[in-house]
Amino acid sequence: MPGFSRALCAAVAAVVAASGIAFAVPDATAKSGTQPGSLVSAAPLADGLRLPGADDAERVTYWSVGSDGAPALASGAYFLPEGAPPPGGWPVIAWAHGTSGLADHCAPSLVGPALPERDNPYLTAWLAHGYAVVASDYVGLGTPGPHPYLDVEVEAHSIVDMVRASRAAAPAISNRWAVVGQSQGGGAAIATARYATEFGRPDLDYRGAVGTGVPAYLENVLLPLGPGVPPAALPAGLTSYVFYILAGLRGAHPELDIDSYLTPLGRTLVDDAENQCTDQAHRTAEGVVLGDVFSRPLGAIPHAHDVLADYMGLAENGYDRPLFIGQGLTDIDVPAPGALGLAAAMTANGQPVTLRVYNADHSATFTASQQDAIPFVDGLFQGV
Structure with missing residues (x-):
């Protein structure tokens, strides 16, 4: 699809120039075409956006898949822990962020998370436990075209392809990965869990998922x-x-x-x-x-x-790796009945789901759940 790639990249460049958003989109035909996960560009993350404790951090632009099934550009950032990577590279937490907005200037890799005082300590804790953090903005958020908010397959493609693109940019990143998300990202993490093995073949080794504040039904x-x-x-x-x-x-x-x-x-x-x-x-x-x-x-x-x-629906079956759902009983942003109903349906269908509930609201559940999520994820990476 070289003609399509050149035309789309030209359109991207025009939109970027008009928007004033500063990120480079070179000719993708110089890389690997428009295959999902193909790296388009990588550059040091803007000052002030690096997570504390990150040894290296870059903003990447890459190809993924849009709502129409056609190639679509996405962006994101990766963060590496300090020190030497273990054999095989740093295992990966693919971070699925919560709602930040729909406009390009709302993309976390451009401005940071919508709630930095909450999200940055959470992500830094994963770095401190020896995980690379790979964070997609999702298709259309920080890149041209609409952001199809809550489109489950687009979010799943965005996250899986971000892992691929980050590995192309940073060879110290392993192919072993899990997805973790909150709110919009909690739904995206569960959606990714449903498609991760399929979308990640043959090069990625998906291990499992954590979703908190999951917007179900x-x-x-x-x-x-x-x-x-x-x-x-x-x-x-x-x-x-x-x-x-x-x-x-x-x-x-x-x-x-x-x-x-x-x-x-x-x-x-x-x-x-x-x-x-x-x-x-x-x-x-x-x-x-x-x-x-x-x-x-x-x-x-x-x-x-x-x-x-x-x-936007989240599947009640079809999960091939363990997943963790954390839900606050006093959450009014994403009320409890949806996530609890989804977990009940998964359990009835024999899916490998772990449910934890917290007497807390949306954000407090997110932070409180990490003490359970970290050992859960650590267990996903035990053994080979």
Whole structure:
């Protein structure tokens, strides 16, 4: 696909120049074409974004797969522990970040995590335990094109391909890896667990997954939304997540004509969400009544449940490696019933899932769970 690669890279360069975001996208045909995981560029991470305790850190751009199945650019950063790597290289934690926004300038590899005071100590602890941290921004976040927020297969491709690209940039990184994520990233980690072996063949050795604050069965929450439903304002964070989902779905599936389900107010708010990081999106959503956003029910989408489940649904079976789900009982960002229901369904289906619950909210569960997640992951790397 050399013609496609040159054309896409030219378009990328034009968008990057117009946006003012400083990252280089050289001609990918000089590397390995557009195969998933092919490294496009690598450069030292911007000042202030390096994790404490990281011996080396770079921002990488690489090829992955978009919602339409075509090659798509993604970016991210990797961090190596201090000291000499063990035989075979540093084992890998593929970090799946939580919601940071949809605009390119919200990408963690460009600006850091949305909650650095929470996420940086968490990631530094993994470095201190001898793991390289490999962190995808996900397709379309920090690179041209829409970010298909919560698209499970795109997130899985982004994460698997980030491991490949990081290994190409840093030979000290092992092919043995596990995925760990929180919130949006908790869902991405569980989605990756479902596809990791398939997408990682033949060169990667996937071991297992950790997901906290996992947004499960959101398709069931979205289906009742429509004119007048709900009739009162919800917490601004929940409302802004709906705008992000609608924007992601609109970009990933233009054939659904999502705009036709929205009022003029709704279209404006979803348009705004595409250009906002989380803090600004929450402020914009303050006091907005979701029932005023819709001109007709989302359930009127043809085969609505199947469409939404295919886009963002997390599988109840098909996992071939151990996975850990941590859920806070007082979490209002990602309420407990979804993750608990998913874990129950996995257990009923004989899947290798470990569930831990915490008397804590969204962020407190994330930090508290690490004392359980680290020995769980250490066990994944025992033996060969």
